[in-house]
Amino acid sequence: MFSSFIPPRQVTIGGAAEFVGTTPRAIRHYHQIGLVSEPERGSDDRRRYGYDEMIQLLWIRRMAEAGIALDDIRDAFAGSADSADSGGGDGDGDDVARILERLEESLVVRQADLERQRMAVQRMRAQGSRLGLLSDVVSDRLADLPDGALRQDDLDALLVTERIFGELGASVQASRFMALATHPDLRDECDRVDAAEEALDDTVAVDDPRVAEVAAKRAAFEAKLNGVIESSGLAQADNDRFDAWEESHPAPVGGATRGSTSLVEAVQMMPYDFSPARWRSMELAQELANELY
Numbered sequence: 001m002f003s004s005f006i007p008p009r010q011v012t013i014g015g016a017a018e019f020v021g022t023t024p025r026a027i028r029h030y031h032q033i034g035l036v037s038e039p040e041r042g043s044d045d046r047r048r049y050g051y052d053e054m055i056q057l058l059w060i061r062r063m064a065e066a067g068i069a070l071d072d073i074r075d076a077f078a079g080s081a082d083s084a085d086s087g088g089g090d091g092d093g094d095d096v097a098r099i100l101e102r103l104e105e106s107l108v109v110r111q112a113d114l115e116r117q118r119m120a121v122q123r124m125r126a127q128g129s130r131l132g133l134l135s136d137v138v139s140d141r142l143a144d145l146p147d148g149a150l151r152q153d154d155l156d157a158l159l160v161t162e163r164i165f166g167e168l169g170a171s172v173q174a175s176r177f178m179a180l181a182t183h184p185d186l187r188d189e190c191d192r193v194d195a196a197e198e199a200l201d202d203t204v205a206v207d208d209p210r211v212a213e214v215a216a217k218r219a220a221f222e223a224k225l226n227g228v229i230e231s232s233g234l235a236q237a238d239n240d241r242f243d244a245w246e247e248s249h250p251a252p253v254g255g256a257t258r259g260s261t262s263l264v265e266a267v268q269m270m271p272y273d274f275s276p277a278r279w280r281s282m283e284l285a286q287e288l289a290n291e292l293y
């Protein structure tokens with residue numbers, strides 16, 4: 001009976017894969033990238049795996065399950081071989097320890113990223129819109145608005161503002177949409193001014209009288225909207241937010257930047273399909289606003 005339990009001296013790639021818990025395709029990939037040396041082949045030209053190869057495959061499987069990249073595993077095995085050739089100590093253990101240290105650092109970063117993703121998903125589920133994808137500072141300010149009060153265009157504008165000016169800039173812009181959402185008359189007037197600006201297409205000359213007329217409407221509307229923001233306390237809240245932000249976020253040396261892109265560059269990178277007449281009207285509206293303030 002004992003003879004029936006004698007294990008084979010070698011196994012095929014299919015048997016090796018089944019025992020290790022992987023696939024023949026994965027083992028062939030190990031050979032291709034130099035992670036495992038090609039074993040000898042039998043008379044049938046099929047690979048044969050012995051004890052040493054199986055041990056190596058088992059360790060590879062265990063290290064891969066721990067999240068160690070195949071390139072790092074290969075480097076660890078190479079370091080082990082070099083240490084053995086030079087008569088050194090446990091080079092393999094040292095290499096694995098360094099790899100695991102790097103892995104733990106990367107996992108900490110991934111964990112933080114996953115936590116941010118989880119919070120974003122929770123906000124989206126709770127708020128039922130893309131608002132949850134904006135920063136906490138912005139989404140929290142707007143979370144109490146009635147359902148449907150914010151339009152997709154509002155969220156689009158906030159997204160662009162966050163990208164260019166950061167979450168603080170978008171938080172201030174949120175005051176505008178809060179005022180519009182809670183004052184239907186202002187929202188209607190805003191729609192009329194927007195429509196008038198959109199009518200200034202490429203068929204309208206820059207010196208067309210309508211350009212100045214629309215600019216005057218925009219300036220008057222913005223003054224009215226700013227008055228509502230002031231009287232509702234939203235402006236003071238914005239000022240307090242700015243003060244708190246400046247205390248906790250000192251200005252960077254060399255001016256404001258957004259990642260590796262300067263603020264001016266970021267503004268110029270966002271395309272807007274506005275006609276020259278519309279741009280001119282917006283410039284005139286800003287000039288009128290400067291006169292009022």
